[in-house]
Amino acid sequence: MTQIARIRAFICAEFAPDIQPQDLPADLDLIQSGIIDSLGVLKLVAFLEDDCGIAIAPEELDAELYQSLDAIAALIDGKTANAA
Amino acid sequence: MTRSLTLPATGAPPASFRADLVAELCQGLDRWQGVFNSNWQEDDRAGVLSQNRWQAVCEAGLTALTIPEAYGGLALTAAELAQVLEYLGSICEDSGLGFTLATHLCSTCIPVARFGSDALKAALLPALAAGDCVGAHAITEPDSGSDAFAMRSRAVPGPGGYTLSGEKCYISSAPLADVIVVYARTHPDKGALGGFSALAVDRHLPGVTVGQPRSKMGLRTAPMADLHFDAVAVPDGALIGREGQGFSILDYVMKWEILCVFALQVGEMRRQLRRSIDWAKGRQQFGQAIGNYQAVSHRIADMHMRLEGAANWLSRAVAAMEGGGRASLEIASAKLAISEAHVANSLDAIMLHGGAGYMSETGIEAGLRNAVGGLIYSGTSDIQRNRIAAMIGL
Known part of the structure; x- marks a missing residue:
């Protein structure tokens, strides 16, 4: 499973158990739609750090960075590119 | 006396740990123990913090522990800070004194150093390090405690700054503070994420009112009061980090x-x-x-x-x-x-x-x-x- 597929599966399992991972639109606003709230962002960040090995700085807790699967993918891509 | 040691779970301190500095700081605190503990029970009964005891905290260098070196501080890491404060707790009989120090460091010194603009750091950090400027922060409101981001305080953006209005309650160090980091809503359409900002508010600005010190069960030497902000004109430069980063x-x-x-x-x-x-x-x-x-x-x-x-x-x-x-x-x-x-x-x-x-x-x-x-x-x-x-x- 790719990293973004694992994140997609995590979001559905944790926050939207009624949605099948493949049915979660990549551009759906996760915050406006109420799927992720403030505690949810902390859980998601903990998952990214602990399970995906991605370091998230305190400044990177902004809602915009986790607003959708596309946004999360862009955040990870940016970090991977910087690390390379 | 055995020094209390708090080491990371691995059993070894991190490579960045400055053991000599920490030992020197702890030994230095022994000299101040007498003043830290002087008449603390009278302060406790009266519900006050005597100026000479807080002054001792400043002169011992404790107000500078977390401030970056460029601004006159010691820039302690989490491990170093925990050890120095654990030692302070072991020699200081008055919890309220340590609590007031922790409030100063965490409310203001730490967020300004980490998120503040260069101008805000230059304006505040040297005075915070010296203890000439005492910090506090204001989060809780009459209708929002555990649900912190149900807060109603508003900081309305306008030309040159914000208009801050609201009530904050149970604010530790409010009676002592010179600068108060106030969390308030800056975007009414957004929730906890993106809707709130942190402002370093000068307590002496017109429209800031500090209530009478509150009487409480414990930590009576850590003064507490409520705060009222009545259309306070807070300059742009007081914003910590970005708007919405609260x-x-x-x-x-x-x-x-x-x-x-x-x-x-x-x-x-x-x-x-x-x-x-x-x-x-x-x-x-x-x-x-x-x-x-x-x-x-x-x-x-x-x-x-x-x-x-x-x-x-x-x-x-x-x-x-x-x-x-x-x-x-x-x-x-x-x-x-x-x-x-x-x-x-x-x-x-x-x-x-x-x-x-x-x-x-x-x-x-x-x-x-x-x-x-x-x-x-x-x-x-x-x-x-x-x-x-x-x-x-x-």
């Missing part, structure tokens, strides 16, 4: 606040246990020292177990913060474990001392009154359990 800043600040306050408490528990052991060895009843009775010795063993459990949780939280991660689970666990251990041990200390423990003049009952606050501030025990449950997958 949630991130508060999440960051709360971790440091828990680290600092509960490192102090682990030190306080060490002092409390030492005193209880000395008492149990010296106090004679029925022809022998009470420590010879298992009812007493087992109570002391239980106190030791709770203390070391608390210290281990502190180490895990420090290690997680040193690791650069969110540390949400470790911090919530440490806060819950240490606060509850401290209350239990404080009650045991009173039981061990009997009637003397119940008398105000021995200072033992103050330990319990002070410890109870730890179940509530910085996120109640119930809220920590919510966080723990969420973080372990519930």
